Amino acid sequence: MDLVLLEKALLGLFAAIVVAIAVSKLRGKRFRLPPGPLPVPVFGNWLQVGDDLNHRNLSALARRFGDILLLRMGQRNLVVVSSPAVARDVLHTQGVEFGSRTRNVVFDIFTGKGQDMVFTVYGEHWRKMRRIMTVPFFTNKVVQQYRTGWEDEAARVVADVKADPKAATEGIVLRRRLQLMMYNNMYRIMFDRRFESEEDPLFLRLKALNGERSRLAQSFEYNYGDFIPLLRPFLRGYLKICKEVKERRLQLFKDYFLEERKKLASTKPVDNAGLKCAIDHILDAEKKGEINEDNVLYIVENINVAAIETTLWSIEWGIAELVNHPDVQQKLRNELDTVLGPGVAVTEPDTQKLPYLQAVIKETLRLRMAIPLLVPHMNLHDAKLGGFDIPAESKILVNAWWLANNPDHWKKPEEFRPERFLEEEAKVEANGNDFRYLPFGVGRRSCPGIILALPILGITIGRLVQNFELLPPPGQKKLDTSEKGGQFSLHILKHSTIVAKPRMI
Known part of the structure; x- marks a missing residue:
């Protein structure tokens, strides 16, 4: 039987x-669908390509199937774009058609099914959220209002590292102190608040919850239930944890930051708009009925995830590359000493007259792109792309890392060589003026945080190189720069211990 x-x-x-x-x-x-591996029933290509759809694995598939390929992941269509020309179509020429965002079972939880700005579909809600967030966060006025605060936070990092006896001998995990700096940079903008130390209880709670949110959202563990709805019941435990973390985070934002800011505004109104912090502008929009309380909370959630950690990853990558390339580090130090003078601390306006510093930042963002696949795009309706038919609601991944590391388009891309941005690639900028180089994306759904990230990177890296000789720990010739990727992130696998020897200036 x-x-x-x-x-x-x-x-x-x-x-x-x-x-x-x-x-x-x-x-x-x-339909003329893009090429790709032959799918099998139910699972599609999932069993063939696995969960780890990172930038390097997708680059290998692009070399096999072409600049535009289709993966069938369970019931989801995933289109991978790997050439500047097709990237231009997705992000610019057909920016409206491909301007929406895909969500999944976990991101639906953390964004309230798209009540935020970053992960919402393209439409009126996104336009409203983008407009409301631009004035308090993403303008030159904001940079000028807060640059002295960023410079102050960088100076505090330098002072703390100099005061740590281990830093100059056995080394320290510099990232921990830089993480506090980045939280203070963004919380000054958002709430006119800062944390005094790494041991601040509120900072520790906030950092732990944000870290857990990132781990849960970036993991590949839940893909099986997202790709194949029939398996979703097996995700109940995972999704329950996500919901608990989400509720605790939003409650923390509300109790310790939003409500305190509301009380302060009610007792001490801010008359001068120039002195308002970002959340004051956001709360004004809520009072006018443009957004609701949930939207306010999800704006705070977006900034905690999209602004703090991504910039921190880039700083960490930049420092690691400078440690591993002492000639580049010395060349940068010479520029800082020559242009500004020994002992003259770099400020935000100075960063524009330091071309080698700019080149170091550009090269870091090219080789070690924090969001190598950008944030995924989606077409709400059937569309055409590169001569192929793209079914409605396909997930579109632009492999920005491969665009910037393809040897067909770049000279020796595997090398960390800032000079390329002063020589053969001198006209290439991080703002997307060249579709081979899109660290912040381009077009309607590009990352508006570029206006904050670049000066913070310049100030932080500049101050550290001015004040310290950055070295690997005793017994090591180089730092381990193995990569750790998530659903769309790229950071160092092991947070590096770095020797920071104070310079005699």
Whole structure:
């Protein structure tokens, strides 16, 4: 009896495969789909390519199947774009058609099903949220209002590292102190607040919850339930944890930051708009009925995730590359000493007259792109791309890392060589003026945080190189720069211990 059942099951599976192939062929006649590995029923290409859809694995698939390829991940279509020309179509020429965001079961939880700005679909809600966030966060006025605060935070980092006896001998994990700096940079803008030390209880709670949110959202562990809805019941435990973390984070934002700012505004109104912090502007929009309380909370959630950690990753990558390339570090130090003078601390306006510093930042963002696949795009309706038909609601991944590291377009891209941005690539900027180089994306859904990230990177890296000789720890010739990727992130696998020897200036 068992053999009969097994035989029937195998026959049923065979029939399903035949039907799936037949449907695929018929669909191929009707739609000209991008090339890709042959999918199997139910699982698609998931069993072939696995969960880890990182920038390097997708680059290998692009070399095999071409600049635009299709992966069928369970019931989801995933289109990978790997050439400047097709990236231009997705991000610029057809920016409206491909301007929406895909979500998944976990991001639906953390963004309230798209009540934020970053992960919402393209439309009126996104336009409203982008407009409301631009004035308090993403303008030159904001940079000028807060640059002295960023310079102050960088100076505090320098002072703390100099005061740590281990820093100049056995080394310290510099990232920990830089993380506090980045939280203070952004919380000064958001709430006119800062944390006094790494041991501040509120900072520790906030950092822990944000870290757990990032781990849960960036993990590949939940893909099986996202790709194949039939398996979603097995995600109940995982999704329950996500909901608990989400509720605790939003409650923390509300109790310790939003409510305190509201109380302060009610007792001590801010008359001068120039002195308002970002959340004052956001709360004004809520009072006017433009957004609701949930939207306010999800704006805070976006800034905690999209602004703090990504910039921190880039700073960490930049420092690691300077440690591993002492000639580059010395060349940068010479520029700082020559242009500004020994002992003259770099400020935000100075960064524009330091071309080698700018080149170091550009090269860091090229080789070690914090969001190597950008934030995924989606087409709400059937669309055309690169001569192929793209089914509605496909997830579009632009492999920005490969665009910036393809040897067909870059000279020796595997080398960390800032000079390229002073020589053959001198006209290339981080703002997307060249579709081979898109660290912040480009077009309607580009990252507006570029206006904050670049000066913070310049100030921080500049101050550290001015004040310290940055070295690997005793017994090591170089730092380990193995990569750790998530759903769309790229950071160092092991946070590096760095020796920071104070310079005699």
